Amino acid sequence: MRRRDFLTLASIGVPLGSALPFSPAAAAGPDKGNVIGLLAREQDKVDEGAAQLKGFVVRLNWDAAQPAEGGAISKAACDQLTGAVAFAREQGYSRLKLRLVAGQSAPGWAKAIGGTALDWDNDGEPLTVPRWWTGAYLDAYRDFVLRLRDHLDDPMWCEVTVSATCTVFAEPCIHELDSQANRTTLLKLEYTTQDEMDALKRAIAIHEELLSPYGVSSSIAYNPLQTIVVSPDGATNSLVNDTGRTIELMDHQRTAMGDFGVWENNSLIAADVDGTLEQTRPAYRTMYAHMRAGAAAGHPIQFQTATLAKIREAKGSVYHTALWAARNGGISVELPVGWEGDRLHGPVIDAALADQLNTAFAENA
Template sequence: MNRRGFLTVAAGVPLAAAGVVTSPAFAAAAPTVSTATPAADPAFGTATPAADPTFGTAAGAASGAAPMRGRVTGLLVRDPVLVRDASAARLRGFVQPLTWAEAQPEPGGDLSSPALAKLQAAADLARQRGYSRLKLRLLAGWQSPGWALALGGGPMCKWEDPDAVEPDLYDVPVWWAEDFLAAYSAFLPGLAAALEDEPLWGEVTVSGTCTVFAEPCVKQLGVAANRKQALDRGYTAAADRAALETVIAVHHDTFSPMGITSSVAYNPWQFIAASGRMETDPAVTVQLMDYQRTTMGAFGVWENNSLIARRTGGVLEQTRPDYQGMYDHMISGAAAGHPIQFQTGTLAKIQAAGGTAEATASWVAEHGGISVELPRGWEQDTDAIGVNRADQLNRQLAVNAAATLS
C-alpha cells in the first residue's frame, strides 16, 4: 500500500492559521486543546508529561458518559502472542482479538466460557507486563456466529477477497439487514458486562458492518460477483452508510456510560454506484468521522489500519496518495484534540514501499496519534525500534493522548 505526503500542525495553533481545512461538522464540535507546555522531549520538540496521562483521567465526557477509563496509547502489537519477552518492555500494550462467533455461539446467549477465559488471560498478561490499558478488537463480518449469518435471509456466500495471494472466499452477513443489526446491538450489552469489572479494558472496535476485515469502509466491492450478490439482496449505498451510523450510535450507548471508548477503522468509503460499479468517496469517510465525533465526543476514536511511512530526504511521508485527504482530516482532528490511532501495514508491504516500522510509528507520533499497532516481525526490521527510540515514541504518543483528554 503506497501513501505519500505529510502535514504538521502544532498543538495550540489555530487550524486556519496552520493552513488546515476542516469540515464544518468537525469545526463546530472540536474541543479546545490546552497550550500549556511541560518539559520538551528533544526527540520531538514537544511536551512530555510528568506522569502517564492515560491513567484515571476524567476525559471530556460525552453526555451521560462515565469518566473515561483512560486512553489505550503507545506502541502496541496486534495480538498477545506477539508480546515476546525480549521486546515486551518497549511496548505499552497489545490488542486482544475476539470474534463474535466465539463470544456468542448461541442466539441471545451469554458470553461463552472460552471468550471469558480469553478476556481474563489478556488482563492477566497485561498486568504481568505492566501495561495500563487494553484494546479489544471485536470481529464480526464472516466471523459472526452462524445463527447471526442466517439473518437477513442468510449469508452472502463465497464472498471474495481480491487481495489474497489466492482468492479467499467467505460467507458474510447481509450487514445492513435490520435483524442482523438488531442481533449485533443486542449482543453488545453482554460483552460490556464482561468488561465492566476489569478496569484495564479501555477500548472496543466497532465491527458490526464489516465483511472480511475489521474495516467497515472496505467491502471488497471491486469484485463483480460480490456486487451482484449485494445488489440481489437489496444493497443500497444509503442503507450501507446508515448501518454503520447505527452501530456507531449503539456502541456509544453501550460502552461510553462505563468509560470505555469505541474506535472505527476508516478507509476511503467504497460503495456500489448507480452504474453498478464500485466507486470510492473519501468525502463520505470524512462525513462518517464527523458523525462519530458528534455522536461519541472524546469517546470515539478515529483509526486507520493500513499506514505505511518512509523517510525521504529526512522528511517523513506516508505512501498512499488516495488516503491523503482522509489523513489530513485525521491530522486536523488530532490538532483540535480528537483521538486518532493507526495500525501499520504488514512488514512486507512497508518494506516494499521503502518504509520501515520505525518510520511509520514516527509518522504517527509526529502527527498527533495516540497509539500505533506494529506489524509482526517489527523487531527484525532494518531500522529497528530500539529501547531508547521506543521510549521516545511512547512518551510522544502519551503527550498526544493527553491533549485529547480535555
C-alpha cells in the same frame, strides 16, 4: 465531551437523566482513558520487544464469543478476556483494546438473519458473511455488545472496536467490492451506499449507548469508503472509493461520541524520502489530513501499520511509520509482526527509540 463533564453538570443541578440513554448509576463509571503508545496487534505477538510496548490488542471473534442466538458470552471468551488482563499486568501494561470481529466471523445464526448467509469472495477465497446493513442483524449485534459489556468491568478495558458492519477485516469501509461477484450479490439485494452509511451510524449509536457511559471508548478503522456506482443504463457497475463519505462518517462519530469516538486507520506506511518523512498512500492524503486536523483540535486518532511486507515493498520502515503516526497526532500505533528486527529501510526500534515514540504518543494524548 467526556462523560465526566456531563456528570459535572448533573452535580450542579442540571437535569440530564431524561436526555441521556443510560441511568445515572451507570454514568457514574470512571473515564478509562485511551490506549497510548506502541502496541502489539495481538496478544500472542508480544515477544522479545515486550518492554518497548505499552500494550496489545485482543481479538475476539463474535462466533466464538456468542455461539448461541441470544446466549450468554461463552466461557472460552470469558477465559480469553481474563487471561489477557492477567498477562497484561504481568507485562506492566495498564490499558487494553478489544478488537471485535464480525462479518465472516459472525456466528452462523447471525449470518442467517434476514435470509441465508451471503457467499463472499475475498480475493479468490470463498467465505460467507451476514447481511450486515439490516436492522435485525444490527439488533443482534447490540445484544452481543450488551452481554459483552459486563465482562469489561476491569479498568484495563478502555476501548472496543465498532465492527458490526464489517465483512472480512475489522475495517467497516472495506467490503471487498473490487470483486464483481460481491457487487452483483449486493445489487441483487437492492443494497445502497445509504444503507451502508445508515448501518454504520446505527452501530456507532449502539456503542455510544452501551459503552460510553461506562468510560469505554469505541474506535473505527477508517478507509476511503468502497461504494458501488452503476452506469446510467444499469448494464455495468464499478467500485469507487469515496473519501468524502468516509469524512462524513468520521464527523458523525465525533458528533455522536465526542472523545469516546476514536478515529483509526489500519493501513499506514511511511518512509524517509530524501530526508522527508512521508506516508506512501496517495489515495489516503485527504483522509489523513482530516485525521490530523481532528487531532490538532484534541480528537483522539490512532493507527495500525500495514504488514511488514507491504511496508518494505513501499521502501518504508516500521520506525518511520511509527514516527509519522507520532508526528501527526496519533496516540498509539499497532506494530506489524516482525517489527523488532526491521532495519531494511530505517533503524530498528530499540529501547531508546521506543522511549522517544512512547513519550510523543503520550504527549499527543
